[in-house]
Amino acid sequence: MPAGAAPIQLSGERRFQLLVDSIHDYAIYMLDPQGYVVSWNPGAQRLKGYSPDEIIGEHFSHFFPAEDRRDGLPQRMLAKAFKEGRYQTEGWRVRKDGSRFRASVVVDTIRDENGAHLGFAKITRDITERFEAEAALRLSEERFRLLVQGVIDYSIYLLDTDGRVTNWNAGAERMKGYTADEIVGQHFSRFYPEEDRAAGAPAHSLDTARREGRYETEGWRVRKDGTRFYASVVIDAIRNESGDLIGFAKITRDITEQRRTREALEEARIALFQSQKMEALGQLTGGIAHDFNNLLTVIVNSLDLLRRRAKDARDLRLVDNAHRAAERGARLTQQLLAFARRQALTPASHDVNTLIRGFEPILRRACGEAVALRVDLVHRPTPVEIDAPQFEAALLNLVVNARDAMPDGGRLTVASGLLEVDAERAEGWGVKPGHFVAVHVTDSGTGIAPEIVERVLEPFFTTKEMGRGTGLGLSQVYGFVRQSNGQMEIASTVGQGTTVSLYLPLGEGVVNADDAPEHGAAFGGYGTVLVVEDEPEVLEIAVELFHALGYSVLTATDGAAALDVLKRPDSIDVLFTDVVMPAGINGLDLAREACRLRPRLQVILASGYPIPATSPQLAGLANAAFITKPYRWSELAERLKSLRAGGNALE
Structure with missing residues (x-):
């Protein structure tokens, strides 16, 4: 107001009218006792689209959808407001252009000081946005509820801040056996085994979720019938907009079968590792036994030769003691070869x-x-x-x-x-x-x-x-x-x-095998033998043995050198060859080629890796014998005797 200007004098009615006319977000208008519009503020014009000239004198049912008019809703509203003095509701209303909006409506009865009914005051507010937001929220909540209830492979439910169940989905009922009526209001600790409850596991899970926002674990849980299942569990803390804890969301999945599968896979992995380890140990022990047999061959046969020359009783006793020790070593290598699955079997x-x-x-x-x-x-x-x-x-x-x-x-x-x-x-x-x-x-x-x-x-x-x-x-x-x-x-x-x-x-029949033939006596031989051996000490002792048996001896340290000797015109009666030799021609290949070059040649194969007589590696070798390291001169003599008699020790 300008300085010095006199204040404008307004009546109370005029002041109220100015107030009503200044409100644009609410439709505020009056109806006569029959429901006809008698006043109209700018908020009403803005909200409903009618000017005062267009609407004053018209019945307020004009703003209702046709279905509400047919149903008599406008009349019921006025009747209720007349009877109770006030009527409040929400509903759809229609603008001048035919569009609809969601309205919050209050209807008050107007009476004079004597109580005479003068009409109705009506206030309408557009709440379309709020209504649509709430409807969307309700729809989302309903869809989520249907989703949760439709999940049967997961147990999904809520807990209050103390751990009591507040809702229960179909998956929880299927997994744990309780209906919603049986379990809502009960503490969730009843799903834990007794030993976990005694250890405080339920309280620990809620404390962790409360402190960290989430708790995840796996463990055994108990159904209503007392049976156990292995579960994957997630507990999330639920907080409101203010950050206050209002409960927990709990999701449980039955992973019993997955656990069994994991255990089976782990058992298979351990079994495979054990098998590979045993195979590696077998290869290692087999190699050690093979090399040890070479050493024992030298030791045993050196002792045999010494014993034939020794005369003194003390010397003979020392040789016999050394022999017994060597025989123990030979038994040890046989045990190693048995583990390595390389022992000579006669099935x-x-x-x-x-x-x-x-x-x-x-x-x-x-x-x-x-x-x-x-x-x-x-x-x-x-x-x-x-x-x-x-x-x-x-x-x-x-x-x-x-x-x-x-x-x-x-x-x-x-x-x-x-x-x-x-x-x-x-x-x-x-x-x-x-x-x-x-x-x-x-x-x-x-x-x-x-x-x-x-x-x-x-x-x-x-x-x-x-x-x-x-x-x-x-x-x-x-x-x-x-x-x-x-x-x-x-x-x-x-x-x-x-x-x-x-x-x-399991076999098909039983034919007990005859006892193994007794070893024959040693005998003196004659002729020429070609000894093929890559270990110098073993080669040396083999030469000594064949000399002791009356043979002339030729030597070679590998398969190629032996073939060169066999191709010469020298007379050779026996080929004595190690099976395992350095890279190049091995003993088996050498024996086959030697028999091709000299069909009447007698062959003795020697190895620290015993080869069964039925092995396909020996197929096609005629007039041949096999001897296992460490061999004795008596065994060697027996093989030679068998070959000279026309036998085949591989048959």
């Missing part, structure tokens, strides 16, 4: 039950008086193709180990049975699927810890005290069984005992 068809019964007296003596031995054999034929003495040695090894595991006595069972091995199990074993004969040696002894079971087949690994074992017993059994196309398994529980199982392929 024949035998009935396992017959072998066990025939060997039972020795097994009982090995058990001693403190161990009760029980033999339980299947009442069916059990034919297998095996080397009988090696099988008996393996069985004796297992019985002695079992006896040692029961220092205070106990029970020991040797049992046989039949087992069908499917393709999956056969692949894991590294054998062909089919029927197998099972031999189980079970004791009631101290048992073996799981981490030791994994190592007991390794050569030189032993749990026995110093001086009571070389650690080659089980590895020798393992090598024998694997070389016989079978498998070996060990099951043990600490404090309860151990079962070692041998599985051997």
